[in-house]
Amino acid sequence: MRIIVCVKQVPDTNEIKINPETGTLIRDGVPSILNPDDANALEAALAIKDSCPDTTTVTAITMGPPQAKEMLKDCIAMGADEAILLSDRALGGSDTWATSNALASGIKQIGSYDLIFAGRQAIDGDTAQVGPQIAEKLNLPQVTYVRSLKLNDDCLTVERALENGYEIIDVKMPCLLTTIKELNTPRYKTVQGIMDSESADISVWNADDIGVDKHTVGLKASPTNVFKSFTPKPKGAGVYVSGGSPKEKVQILLSALEEKHVI
């Protein structure tokens, strides 16, 4: 089984700096880590590999600047078999639509696969769009917010988390799943893994290598324009109206709204 894991390097800090002109993140000089949700995605793939080590290949793929290689080395140190970096100036500044164009082309270039994992969302952009977009572009079934999964022959049974519960879905492979932290606990890298990853050959593919239409990638091709980036003011804590009948709850809500002169 060939499993592809889409990963992203994200700044290892909550104090993100934003370029005031372009409204995009300044990544230079900020230490990068594997995006936490992507670590769950990689762990899910590695867990499958643990159960059939001889027949499973795990490939990590990312799009990013050359220094993203460091994060891919960490994926190998955790147990991924190989890693691919899509890196080209033409890809720089891509929004989610353009990024998923590049990643979908990269995945097509890899060739055959049975399963694609992506983390739910990245801690820098928080869009949760790239995984689903890749699935659409590759014409694959997708399940988002996966919190558990079971592998049966050519089909998976997964639990998809909802706000107040979960749904159980059977999905045929090949497919794409986006993972949440409830799915598993990512393993540590091993010291041996770090040593091996130092000499691992990480493929670097440019826009030509993946045959992507250059009009569909990069900053200029991105339909999303950042109008303004700012830190929102913190909201006060909400009030949860609990207990009593629905009628009583509505009454409590009404009087609270009246008190604040909202109605």
Next chain:
Amino acid sequence: MGDYVMNDMQKRIRQLCREFSLNELIPTSKEYDIEGRLNEDAYRKAVEIGFTKIAWGKEYGGLGLDTVTQVMVTEELSYGDAGFANVMVASSLAARPVLMAGTEEQKQFMADIVIHGGKAAFCLTEANAGSDAGAIRTSAKKTEDGYIINGSKCFITNGPEAEVYIVFAMTDNSKGVKGISAFLVPGDTPGVGHGAHEDKVGIRQSSASDVIFQDVKVPFSALLGKEGEGFKIAMKTLDIARIDCAAAAVGIAQRAIDLSVKYAKERKTFGKPIAKLQAIQFMIADMEIQTEAARALVRQAAELKDMGQINSKICACAKAFAGDTAVRVATDAVQIYGGYGYIRDYPVEKLMRDAKIFQIFDGTNQIQRVVIAGNMLK
């Protein structure tokens, strides 16, 4: 994190250790300290990650990394919990005589235990032979098919759990220290027993107990090196082990600094954070100076060892200075925390308790000075 000159791989290994300490050791450190037992779950994970095989040669199933990398790992694990780190440090201390004087079979036997997380114990100290290690009474009497060991050792780290004991015993009373020999004794050998887990002041994740040898029969193949070489093996072992011991002390000091810096920025007196007070700033600066200096000495000793130039004077300097530094810096951290530093709800009093042993074990810091002066004045 303190600064070392490191290559990329070492940086990543160190980062991994720090991640492990932050996630697995620090959150539960207080609980295990109070209960006085090892965090077995974290220990199992540490073994899986490979922390127990750093400096073992590849031929024995290890990773073949250098001493510089080993001391980084030890420092970072000790940063998380010095008692936890000590369980590993003690096992590698016990492995040292085997690596130094053992046969290939003995080395592989030891590696198979320690690399896979089995514990080993170095049994030299006795009730009346601590710093005066030559005064040991444990005897190994030669018979037709081996030796019979009788005696009692005390304060033995990993004593209750060890799968293998490295035992120093008199094979010839008439020769003084030259009558001491070293033996490799599997833990399940009949006649090997241990006393109660000592209720220690600090490093409480690590156990220490008496280990008792009562008519313990071992074959000739249990002897390490030759008869009479035991004292020399023990002393050379301690020279090297001091580097790792010193690294663990630096880990405590670094944690004390990091906690002090964080607290000094948060704690307000007279309307401003205490970090704005020069009295606190100077304390923190002094803590840093001493800790960086201790780390540099550890590094110096480790690099010399990696170059095949074990320097017992530098090893003793590193151990004494790092041990004294850990005690001073951890005590200062308690001072910066004030009254809160003196209660168990805050993490610094534990560091002070953990630090103290580093002035006592692996040769007291007075003995280190004897070694240093002895090297200078011979």
